[in-house]
Amino acid sequence: MSARYQVTGSTAVEISASIESGIRTAALPPGAALPPVRALAADLAVSPATVARAYRELRERGLVATAGRHGTRVRPRPPVAARRSALRPPPVSGLRDLSAGEPDARLLPSLGPHLAALAADAGPPIGYTGGGVLPELAEAARARLAADGVPAAELTLTGGALDGIERLLGAHLRPGDAVAVEDPGWANLLDLVAALGLRPIGVPVDDEGPMVAGVAAALAAGARALVVTSRAQNPTGAAVSAARASALRDLLAGSPDLLLIEDDHAAELARVPLHPLAGATASWAFLRSASKPFGPDLRLAVLVGDETTVARVAGRARVGAGWVSTVLQRLVLGLWRDPAVAALVDRAAASYDRRREGLLAALTERGLRAYGRTGINVWVPVPDETSAVTALRDAGWSVAPGALYRIAAEPGLRITVSPLDDADITPLADALAEAAHPPSPRGFTA
Numbered sequence: 001m002s003a004r005y006q007v008t009g010s011t012a013v014e015i016s017a018s019i020e021s022g023i024r025t026a027a028l029p030p031g032a033a034l035p036p037v038r039a040l041a042a043d044l045a046v047s048p049a050t051v052a053r054a055y056r057e058l059r060e061r062g063l064v065a066t067a068g069r070h071g072t073r074v075r076p077r078p079p080v081a082a083r084r085s086a087l088r089p090p091p092v093s094g095l096r097d098l099s100a101g102e103p104d105a106r107l108l109p110s111l112g113p114h115l116a117a118l119a120a121d122a123g124p125p126i127g128y129t130g131g132g133v134l135p136e137l138a139e140a141a142r143a144r145l146a147a148d149g150v151p152a153a154e155l156t157l158t159g160g161a162l163d164g165i166e167r168l169l170g171a172h173l174r175p176g177d178a179v180a181v182e183d184p185g186w187a188n189l190l191d192l193v194a195a196l197g198l199r200p201i202g203v204p205v206d207d208e209g210p211m212v213a214g215v216a217a218a219l220a221a222g223a224r225a226l227v228v229t230s231r232a233q234n235p236t237g238a239a240v241s242a243a244r245a246s247a248l249r250d251l252l253a254g255s256p257d258l259l260l261i262e263d264d265h266a267a268e269l270a271r272v273p274l275h276p277l278a279g280a281t282a283s284w285a286f287l288r289s290a291s292k293p294f295g296p297d298l299r300l301a302v303l304v305g306d307e308t309t310v311a312r313v314a315g316r317a318r319v320g321a322g323w324v325s326t327v328l329q330r331l332v333l334g335l336w337r338d339p340a341v342a343a344l345v346d347r348a349a350a351s352y353d354r355r356r357e358g359l360l361a362a363l364t365e366r367g368l369r370a371y372g373r374t375g376i377n378v379w380v381p382v383p384d385e386t387s388a389v390t391a392l393r394d395a396g397w398s399v400a401p402g403a404l405y406r407i408a409a410e411p412g413l414r415i416t417v418s419p420l421d422d423a424d425i426t427p428l429a430d431a432l433a434e435a436a437h438p439p440s441p442r443g444f445t446a
């Protein structure tokens with residue numbers, strides 16, 4: 001690395017600023033190794049403690065990670081990138097992209113008619129005093145949550161699920177605190193935890209959600225918060241079952257100080273019942289985002305929870321962003337109320353199920369283990385992610401390497417089924433079988 005990018009500086013602040021600048025300009029790309037502390041200290045004629053301080057500061061802000069003997073490296077998606085697009089490998093023309101984790105754009109409601117209805121009924125401009133959660137939106141959200149058994153007396157809105165999680169973690173935790181997260185789990189959440197200077201503790205997941213022994217171990221290791229994906233867990237498709245919810249509730253009852261965050265992002269798209277943990281601890285929050293069923297550009301999530309937790313999030317927002325635009329709230333309300341949109345979301349849910357289950361069945365037939373109980377992704381364990389990703393690329397498919405989603409979980413691939421048509425399933429399963437079980441190399445003496 002140092003041959004290509006010369007870190008400069010004589011104080012910890014200057015050294016970390018120099019490295020940050022290298023990351024920002026992509027001279028130090030994701031995964032780049034930083035020099036060992038002692039080598040850089042000798043290079044810059046400073047003490048090792050100065051370099052160690054610079055690395056610690058970068059680590060606490062989520063720009064770099066230190067992994068024992070693998071040294072310190074730039075994180076896969078450090079929170080200083082100028083452009084998000086710079087963080088993803090450039091699209092290779094001719095490849096089918098199953099790496100994005102996007103909902104199927106063909107199955108998202110078209111906003112045109114709803115925006116036209118809003119325009120026709122715009123009313124007078126809203127000022128600062130008119131902002132806040134619209135009572136009619138709160139009422140509709142409460143009814144939708146009550147139907148799923150989630151207590152929703154206290155409610156606020158955030159700019160999506162991840163924004164809600166950031167606000168919750170920021171309101172309850174301090175840098176250095178530990179957060180229990182699913183492993184494998186949502187890459188954006190791992191990046192957020194790193195960016196907030198928090199310590200992730202991985203909790204193993206199976207088809208029924210976070211495993212009880214893993215949550216117990218995370219609690220014993222001092223986790224101050226736990227983030228659980230209710231359904232369509234990313235990347236494995238897990239959904240919290242009734243039995244798992246009951247066991248987790250029992251366990252969490254012994255941890256009254258834990259902040260429990262539930263992320264029900266798939267919501268209307270998940271065709272399995274919700275088994276909420278809401279209320280199992282004194283501090284809890286349940287988030288439901290509009291992104292997956294209605295479109296990621298809507299940037300709106302409903303957040304309910306105990307009185308103190310909701311008041312902290314809403315109160316902090318009041319002295320910052322203020323509120324989620326009432327224009328957006330009215331648009332989302334219009335989508336919720338439109339029976340044609342509800343029918344489209346149902347069709348989307350059925351279509352994701354068909355494609356996911358089709359791929360799982362084809363993989364099972366080929367002797368591959370794969371997971372995807374709900375949602376838009378399938379997780380396929382493979383012995384070697386790099387060679388599997390490369391083999392698939394050669395066969396015309398782009399998939400996401402599991403490294404983005406893992407802490408200690410076994411290697412795997414995440415495959416998003418949204419872009420797949422039924423006819424793609426057989427060739428994709430053939431390519432996956434080939435990529436996951438590459439022919440063993442021939443020895444010279446065979």
Ligand SMILES: Cc1ncc(COP(=O)(O)O)c(C=O)c1O
Binds near residue numbers: 291
């Ligand atoms: C686990 C999980 N939660 C939430 C979301 C949606 O987040 P947001 O509401 O911030 O768009 C996603 C999107 O991929 C997700 O995978």
